Amino acid sequence: MNPDLVGRNPKGQLESVRYEQINAMLLNEFLKEHHKGEEQDCKIQEQETTITELRSEIRSLAAMVNEPSVAIAAGERTIADWQRCCQRDYE
Numbered sequence: 001m002n003p004d005l006v007g008r009n010p011k012g013q014l015e016s017v018r019y020e021q022i023n024a025m026l027l028n029e030f031l032k033e034h035h036k037g038e039e040q041d042c043k044i045q046e047q048e049t050t051i052t053e054l055r056s057e058i059r060s061l062a063a064m065v066n067e068p069s070v071a072i073a074a075g076e077r078t079i080a081d082w083q084r085c086c087q088r089d090y091e
Helices: 019-068 068-073 079-090
Strands: 007-008 014-017
Touching: none
Parallel strands: none
Antiparallel strands: 007 014
């Protein structure tokens, strides 16, 4: 029994139960849980959006890595370029 629903006499003994407050307490608890659920739904939606954005970024980066001409056009060396460069240094 919730102590807030119990009426006590001056000696501290149980005297009555406030049944009329049970509905209000249950409604309050329901509203709190409902609000938590809505917050979780928003958080899940944000996470799904972030995951979609990250997947798109990963695809773009993977395409750049797999396309040597893009790296060369950007002034970057490909792995093959670095390997040839290093082999010349040791010959």
